[in-house]
Amino acid sequence: xxxxxxxxxxxxxxxxxxxxxxxxxxxxxxxxxxxxxxxxxxxxxxxxxxxxxxxxxxxxxxxxxxxxxxxxxxxxxxxxxxxxxxxxxxxxxxxxxxxxxxxxxxxxxxxxxxxxxxxxxxxxxxxxxxxxxxxxxxxxxxxxxxxxxxxxxxxxxxxxxxxxxxxxxxxxxxxxxxxxxxxxxxxxxxxxxxxxxx
Numbered sequence: 001x002x003x004x005x006x007x008x009x010x011x012x013x014x015x016x017x018x019x020x021x022x023x024x025x026x027x028x029x030x031x032x033x034x035x036x037x038x039x040x041x042x043x044x045x046x047x048x049x050x051x052x053x054x055x056x057x058x059x060x061x062x063x064x065x066x067x068x069x070x071x072x073x074x075x076x077x078x079x080x081x082x083x084x085x086x087x088x089x090x091x092x093x094x095x096x097x098x099x100x101x102x103x104x105x106x107x108x109x110x111x112x113x114x115x116x117x118x119x120x121x122x123x124x125x126x127x128x129x130x131x132x133x134x135x136x137x138x139x140x141x142x143x144x145x146x147x148x149x150x151x152x153x154x155x156x157x158x159x160x161x162x163x164x165x166x167x168x169x170x171x172x173x174x175x176x177x178x179x180x181x182x183x184x185x186x187x188x189x190x191x192x193x194x195x196x197x198x
Contacts, residue, residue, distance in 0.1 A: 013036065014034050014035065014036040014128060014130070015034065015035045015036070016032060016033070016034040016128070016130050016132070017032070017033055017034075018030050018031060018032040018033070019031050020059070020134075022136075025061060025063050026060065026061050026062075026063065027058070027059070027060060027061070028058075028059040028061065029056070029057070029058055029059070030056070030057045030058075030059060030073075030075075031054070031055075031056055031057075032054065032055050032056075032057060032075075032077075033052075033053070033054045034051075034052075034053050034054075034128065035050075035051070035052050035053075036050075036051045037049075037050050037051075049081045049082055050081065050082040051079060051080075051081050051082075052079070052080045052081075053077055053078065053079035053080065053093065054077050054078060055075045055076060055077025055078075055093065055095055056075050056076060056077065057073050057074060057075030057095065058073065058074060058075060059071050059072070059073045060072045060073070061101075067102055067103040068100055068101070068102050068103075069100065069101045069103070070098065070099070070100050071098055071099060071100070071101065072097075072098040073095075073096070073097055073098055073099070073113070073115070074094075074095060074096040074097075075094075075095055076092065076093070076094055076095075077092070077093050077095065078090060078091070078092055078093065079091055079093050079119070090121075091119045091120065091121035091122055091124075092119070092120045092121060093117050093118065093119050093120065094117070094118045094120060095115045095116065095117045095118070095128075096115065096116055097113065097114045097115035097116055098113070098114065099111060099112045099113035099114060100112050101134065106136075107135055107136045108133065108134070108135055108136075109133075109134045109136070110131070110132075110133060110134070111130075111131070111132050111133070111134045112130070112131050113128070113129070113130045113131075113132075114127070114128070114129050114130075115127060115128045154167060154168075155167055155168050155169050155170075155171070155179075156171055157169045157171075157173065157175045157179055158175065159175060159177070159178070159179035163177075163178070163179065164178070164179030165178040165179055165180055166178065166179045166180035166181065167179065169181055170192070173190070173192050174191065174192075181193075184197060184198075185197060185198055
């Protein structure tokens, strides 16, 4: 976690845990909690801070065919710093940022995330950079149904329009594979009109 400079707190490790609910391939919502034990840059232990916070965030994914899925994120939360040593106790924070997910399989992925965090009560500006392992609970997404091929047969003779070489044959007339009326004796007159069929 990177703290605002005028509080004399440097960059400190942060423990972060989150739980996310994806609504679809593009949108998700996440509840995150974090903890950091920040030491004073000047070596004064009386100015150290223990920082505990939580936020609710919305994530917008940009799906792609590759294993890497970028996203943007933003949310609102509350942070509590140790009141005995910190310059503030509780305050509301807004965060914005983004990151990437790299899929290792159906459920596991590596996630990188960078957030700018603005404290509204004391006008602080902090940041969190994180890399972690993510596991998606639940089953795989339902398979997408294959598109249905719509067959057009304008004259209802059983031969698709794109193949039918004799469109417009009357209903009920027997036709060949090309959609043309049968001509048993080969005299050029279809059976249904041939008065001398042999």
